[in-house]
């Protein structure tokens with residue numbers, strides 16, 4: 734950020750684009766400069782010495798997410814070689830907690846953005862589908878730091894996630910064994926051919942539908958049970 738006047742203009746613009754406060758943007762700018770070595774852009778290797786990421790089992794996926802053109806809203810696929818401060822803020826905004834002052838529509842939009850980001854993290858080849866292999870890959874990485882969980886258990890957990898997705902998939906299958914592509918039943922998952930989980934892949938609309946349904950169910954459970962955290966604190970639909 735350059736001269737004082739233009740810098741404050743720039744900060745105002747970034748506040749509008751990202752939802753961060755001007756103080757937060759200043760803090761993140763200092764962090765960005767520290768990471769980049771006072772350069773205008775950051776490359777992947779600049780993340781190598783971030784202590785907070787050192788022990789994170791999905792460190793490589795988090796770093797990759799910063800350069801994913803889909804998250805940067807620059808292209809439907811591919812990775813950027815380097816990112817500037819505004820790009821950095823765009824990605825950091827996905828990690829921002831949901832603001833309690835938001836109305837219901839804003840909360841919904843914010844949740845969707847976060848889920849889209851998560852989907853892109855799973856969909857490592859950017860083909861718009863999460864395969865069982867990609868699910869396994871993330872779960873195995875997540876659990877790799879836990880010495881009590883063996884690789885086989887991690888695979889079982891990933892398979893369970895895909896089984897849940899596949900149960901939606903099977904519901905969408907026509908009698909021919911191929912996905913029913915009528916407009917009234919949008920394709921949630923596709924299988925070629927047959928409903929086995931090995932052949933299943935999950936699209937973004939399917940992923941959003943499944944996770945949001947699961948989250949709504951969990952919130953209803955939380956609101957409905959006295960004595961459980963969150964009881965009585967829920968807004969309708971939130």
Ligand SMILES: [Ca+2]
Nearest residue numbers: 856858860862
């Ligand atoms: Ca994929």
